[in-house]
Amino acid sequence: MRKSTIIIIFLLTVAVSRLFYSVPFASAVEDTVAAAQKNELIWTVRVASFKDADSAWALVDYLETEGFKAVLVRLFDSSGKMWRVVQIGDYPTRGQARAAGKVFGKKTGLDYVVRSMSAELLEKRRAASRTVPLPENPMLQDGGGAAGNGGGPVAPVAGADLKGAPEDLFYELNQRDVLQAMSEQMQDVLLARIMIRRGFTSQGLRIYEKLLKIYPGDFDLREEYIGVLLDNQEVDKAAMLINAWLRDDPSSASALRLEARLRLLTGDYEQQQDTLGYLLRLRPGDTDSISAKAYGRQDAGDWLGAIKSFSELIDREPDNSDARQALSGLLMQRRPQLELTPSVYLQPNDTITTTMGGNFAMQLDNLTRGEVYYSNTGIYRPAGVGIDKIDKDVNQLAFIFKREITRTFIAVAGIGAHDGTASGLSGTAGFDWRVHAPGTLSFMVDYADPWLDEPSAANYKGQYNQLSLTYNGFYDDTWGLFFNGQYRQYTLNEDRLYGHRGVLNVILTRRLLSDPDVFVSYSFYRSKFKYEDSTYTPVEIVPNEAIHTISTSFSKSLCDVIVIEASGGVRADEFKTSLSYFGGPSLSLRLGRFEFNTGYEYSSDSGQVGGGETQLIRGGLKFVF
Structure with a gap:
């Protein structure tokens, strides 16, 4: 009997102590969450974070030339460091932001993350130009409080132990976003793209050449460089690189697609189609090759073949709006x-x-x-x-x-x-x-x-x-x-x-x-x-x-x-x-x-x-x- 009484008293003591200690903590978290959710949330496609202003503004300029509405937002991490965050769009739902991110990634080849933030914070921290004054550091302003990833500045409840609350509630930029800081290699690639877009073709090509010497095994970089050469009618240099690539790897899909494009540029339509046909035998159903075959036939005036290839591409990619538009145009025309x-x-x-x-x-x-x-x-x-x-x-x-x-x-x-x-x-x-x-x-x-x-x-x-x-x-x-x-x-x-x-x-x-x-x-x-x-x-x-x-x-x-x-x-x-x-x-x-x-x-x-x-x-x- 005495043993049972002792156990009951012990359990009641533990329960009461947990009640006294957990109520302030739970209340603090609930108050903090409520404060963070007061502001209207928007969803955005976050591209990269920079400490350097010139790099951030260069990316904004590049994205605008690509047709995106890019903005630069100044945010602070948990240690009070300011980052210049480049993002595109502000959407009312996460689904719309994700859809926009897919379009962005497909067009640019760049990574992105979808993040939420308050409309009020976005308005305060958006920088319309380089001359906009820097914002005050909320870590200094609030004595350690900062803005949540999904809300505006939120001051912790006085005396509350917040150790167990999600970190995103208490500062503007979480570690996952900081890790989105763009690598030096990608910054150089963007610089090359910007130089070429602005008409400084030779300077941009030299940057690509330097990067290929540093990263000879980066096949995506090699493919992009050869594509730029073809865009700028540097046919001989592109042909030399493509041939060297195919000698090392005769079945490389990227190299074969580039060779097909080279053949089309030089007017060798039959060879272009033969190359793509060979690639499709190696990789049946490869949609990139089917797409190249369709557009190649269209450029060469083979409208019946183009209709067939576009129809095959749409069967495999029903959501390919570009292919549907091209097919519709051919049908309307022919x-x-x-x-x-x-x-x-x-x-x-x-x-x-x-x-x-x-x-x-x-x-x-x-x-x-x-x-x-x-x-x-x-x-x-x-x-x-x-x-x-x-x-x-x-x-x-x-x-x-x-x-x-x-x-x-x-x-x-x-x-x-x-x-x-x-x-x-x-x-x-x-x-x-x-x-x-x-x-x-x-x-x-x-x-x-x-x-x-x-x-x-x-x-x-x-x-x-x-x-x-x-x-x-x-x-x-x-x-x-x-x-x-x-x-x-x-x-x-x-x-x-x-x-x-x-x-x-x-x-x-x-x-x-x-x-x-x-x-x-x-x-x-x-x-x-x-x-x-x-x-x-x-x-x-x-x-x-x-x-x-x-x-x-x-x-x-x-x-x-x-x-x-x-x-x-x-x-x-x-x-x-x-x-x-x-x-x-x-x-x-x-x-x-x-x-x-x-x-x-x-x-x-x-x-x-x-x-x-x-x-x-x-x-x-x-x-x-």
């Missing part, structure tokens, strides 16, 4: 398709031009595509003081053929007929030549097309002949250059020479954002018209134009189905005293094989004699068979 394009154009003097156009295109054989085009254009203008009435219906029918002579050169020829103003046959001939990867040069000759851009010409059976030279290029997915030169010869009453016009149009475009797509452009348009007989001018033409235009455009995919766009700008004509402006929205819906689009544009100046406002309402419906 499959039979029907497109309807109605529009209503409201011009000065109550002029209304309505057009219903239709186009059917299909592949006639592996190299030839045929198109049939028909349109009905109604031009109506009521009579007024000094203004003739117009009421015309113009019908146009044309057959156009495009033949791939080589993988970069397409010949174009067509024949058509029209009536409603002048009646007769028309023709077109020319070519599209992809002179280099970013740009295409086009030359076209058009004969006896109906003259519809000046409504009055419809009453005089107006026609025109035209020579046109166009270059359209887009560089590094950032800069665009468009050039167009035209010479037009106008006739009235079918065969009377009326005048000549020369046109020069140059547009320079810069992409500012990629999601959404935001572009800004400057253009210069110059035209000059000369009457053949200055005493015969029934159709008035603006004799001189020199127009400078600043414009911007916006495009955003709300989902796989809906795309919204908007554009606008301001014009200044050297031969006019006032500015003009234009702008409007558009909407596209993509529903499987159907695509619908509609848009509106307003312009304060018609560009015709007498000026006046214009409004354009347009639509489109496309079906791919």
Whole structure:
């Protein structure tokens, strides 16, 4: 009995002592956790931590050139040391941050971690530039308290023993983040990438060469260096390194893929495909090789083979959005398709031009595509003081053929007929030549097309002949250059020479954002018209134009189905005293094989004699068979 009593008293004593000692500790932890969770949490993709400011800002600059919204945040570790943390994005959920991290890792090849922090702390510690003052050290400010990895500064409860609480609650940067400090090798690799991106190619290549001497067994580094050589057309040096690699390891997948890319650059399409075929025999189902084969076939003009390879790639990687987009583009371009394009154009003097156009295109054989085009254009203008009435219906029918002579050169020829103003046959001939990867040069000759851009010409059976030279290029997915030169010869009453016009149009475009797509452009348009007989001018033409235009455009995919766009700008004509402006929205819906689009544009100046406002309402419906 006495023994049982002693045991019971001992157990009660232990229980009471544990109660007295554990309540303050538990209360302290709960209070600390509650304080840490007061602030709204955001999730971010943390890339690297630096003590050196120059290295951190260099990484921020590099990531921004790669299209990421990078920020630098100054945080402190448990010992009070400040780190410059480079991270991208702030997301409301961990899942969204993880998805963004996967995209980041795939595009850059860099490591990352997903971390949470309070929105308040992010706002306080974000450095918009190098000139932002350094933050106060919370270890000094709070006497040892600091900010949690998931919250703002949290002061420990006075007198509480916090030994058993999670360390992330009591300082801003935990040891796992500090270990993310970028290695010297990776810093040098980033420096090389930045140098090359900024145009200092030789300096960047020298850094790669130095790194390969230090790390000869780093095959990822070797692959990246050879890829950069190919990007910069250093074909001979790349070929030497690839051959040496294959001598050491004939079945290296990376070396074989680089050799295939080299063959494509040198125009040896068959050898490129043979190399990838050999690699796929060694490694059946290798998606990197299937992808290279698909894009290689596309670049070489083998569209049927490209469709087959992209389809195989998507079967193996259903979430590969790039492959799906490429396949969709090929199908939209090559499959039979029907497109309807109605529009209503409201011009000065109550002029209304309505057009219903239709186009059917299909592949006639592996190299030839045929198109049939028909349109009905109604031009109506009521009579007024000094203004003739117009009421015309113009019908146009044309057959156009495009033949791939080589993988970069397409010949174009067509024949058509029209009536409603002048009646007769028309023709077109020319070519599209992809002179280099970013740009295409086009030359076209058009004969006896109906003259519809000046409504009055419809009453005089107006026609025109035209020579046109166009270059359209887009560089590094950032800069665009468009050039167009035209010479037009106008006739009235079918065969009377009326005048000549020369046109020069140059547009320079810069992409500012990629999601959404935001572009800004400057253009210069110059035209000059000369009457053949200055005493015969029934159709008035603006004799001189020199127009400078600043414009911007916006495009955003709300989902796989809906795309919204908007554009606008301001014009200044050297031969006019006032500015003009234009702008409007558009909407596209993509529903499987159907695509619908509609848009509106307003312009304060018609560009015709007498000026006046214009409004354009347009639509489109496309079906791919």
